[in-house]
Amino acid sequence: DARVTQTPRHKVTEMGQEVTMRCQPILGHNTVFWYRQTMMQGLELLAYFRNRAPLDDSGMPKDRFSAEMPDATLATLKIQPSEPRDSAVYFCASGLSGLLYIQYFGAGTRLSVL
Amino acid sequence: LAKTTQPISMDSYEGQEVNITCSHNNIATNDYITWYQQFPSQGPRFIIQGYKTKVTNEVASLFIPADRKSSTLSLPRVSLSDTAVYYCLVGDPVYNFNKFYFGSGTKLNVKP
Numbered sequence: 001d002a003r004v005t006q007t008p009r010h011k012v013t014e015m016g017q018e019v020t021m022r023c024q025p026i027l028g029h030n031t032v033f034w035y036r037q038t039m040m041q042g043l044e045l046l047a048y049f050r051n052r053a054p055l056d057d058s059g060m061p062k063d064r065f066s067a068e069m070p071d072a073t074l075a076t077l078k079i080q081p082s083e084p085r086d087s088a089v090y091f092c093a094s095g096l097s098g099l100l101y102i103q104y105f106g107a108g109t110r111l112s113v114l
Numbered sequence: 115l116a117k118t119t120q121p122i123s124m125d126s127y128e129g130q131e132v133n134i135t136c137s138h139n140n141i142a143t144n145d146y147i148t149w150y151q152q153f154p155s156q157g158p159r160f161i162i163q164g165y166k167t168k169v170t171n172e173v174a175s176l177f178i179p180a181d182r183k184s185s186t187l188s189l190p191r192v193s194l195s196d197t198a199v200y201y202c203l204v205g206d207p208v209y210n211f212n213k214f215y216f217g218s219g220t221k222l223n224v225k226p
Contacts, residue, residue, distance in 0.1 A: 004157075033214070043158070043201075043216040091157045100210045101148040101203055105157025 002026045004106035006092050012112045018080040021109045024073055025094030032075045033093040033103060034060075034067055043091075049075065050097050082113045118202045123221040132189040134220050136202030139183050144206040147178060147185045152199045152219070161200075162187070163207075189222075197224045 005024040013019055025032050034046040047057040047067040057067060064083070069075045079086055089110050093103035119137040126132045138147070146165050150158040162169055164176040164185070175188040189196055199219040 042218055045214045048214075093157070098208050100207045101146060101163060101205055101214075102160050102207075103158075105159065108155075108157055 002104075004092055004094050004104050006090075006106035006109050008109060009107060010110045010112075012114065013082055014114050015083055016081040017113075018078065019082045019086075019111060019113075021077045021090055021092075021111070023075040023077070023092030023094075023106060025075060025092070026104055027073070029094035029096055029104070030072075031095045031097050031100065031103075032069060033095075034075070034077050035091040035093065035105075036088045037091060037108075038088045046077070046090075079111075082111075084113045087111055087113050117215065118204055118217050120200075120202055120217065120220045122218060123223065125223050125225060126192055127225050128193055129191050132192050132196070132222060132224075134187045134189075134200055134202075134222070135184055136187070137184045138202070138204045141182050141204050142206065144209070145204050146207050147176065147182075148203045148205075148207075149174070149176065149187045150201040150203065150216070152201065153197075158201060158216070192222075192224045194224050194226060196222065198222060 007022045030051050032049040035043050037043045046060045048055050049069050052069040066078045089108045091105050091108045093105045095103040148163040149161045151161050152158040162174050162176045166178050169176045177186045199221050201216045201219040
């Protein structure tokens, strides 16, 4: 059963520390999405990759967030330095170009910044 | 941007059919309508997608009128396990020039 794998599932860190979240998309998928979910803002798109190239990262705070795809099997989302307002659940999703609205989500990384 | 409007919450009882309506007055010609389901502490899960008329799969049915300005997700004979948030999204699945906007969704509470 193919699935999107996210690590870690939970992360507690202190303000100012670097946080790296990882995502393994479903094999064969060529689009990857990063979302952030909070009670106040709901589900927000942070970044969107196609064939490993970033197509839209306008939803991401540029000064502290960065997203990359070193290879087709790994996507990373980094926060440096982290702040308490970054506390949220971060989801990665993958899919196929041409079927952009059919996305397969991972279980998420719950981040708490103290 | 084809923004969507859904009821914030709905209550139902086990065994009933549930219909959740989504309004999307500014839908564009190439836009499709997609519904997701999210359980607590899980990522959203794709349920169904359609362009016009009716689409049915093993989970739900999607009804889309001719003007496509709204759509209705129909869940037959719901159970307690269907308690979740349901999101309606509208956009071009090939050349998406809109942000993926999940909105607040509809929180469905199924009671015994």
